[in-house]
Amino acid sequence: MEDSINVNEKDLVETEINYKGSKIIAYKLRGTSILVCPVCKLSYFYSEADLINHIIAHAKGFIEKRRGTPTRIYRKKEEYWNLYFYMNRYLVAF
Numbered sequence: 001m002e003d004s005i006n007v008n009e010k011d012l013v014e015t016e017i018n019y020k021g022s023k024i025i026a027y028k029l030r031g032t033s034i035l036v037c038p039v040c041k042l043s044y045f046y047s048e049a050d051l052i053n054h055i056i057a058h059a060k061g062f063i064e065k066r067r068g069t070p071t072r073i074y075r076k077k078e079e080y081w082n083l084y085f086y087m088n089r090y091l092v093a094f
Contacts, residue, residue, distance in 0.1 A: 012036060019048045026051060 012027040017035070027036040029044075035051045037043040039058045045051040057063050 012041075017048050017051065019052050022052065024052070024055065 011030050013030050014025055015028045015035075017024045017026050024038070026038045027041070028034065029036065033046070035045045035048065037045070037051065037054055037058075039055060040063075043054055045054065054063075
């Protein structure tokens, strides 16, 4: 679970997480059970499994390679007709 919480370095407490044989030193917010990603310190999680999956995503590079939000490209009617006739010309040939 990712939230936008403002955290100072003073609010983080180091903790060791053992999850299915993997030991990771992560951070917890002082006074809560919210886990903070030790790599980016921008993501917050309520379960150890979610944190482990997030760290695996860092290791595989999924987060750094993530695409932005897709945008719609508006075409003029003439472009659609040109594309339509272009595609039909090749479909009729077969």
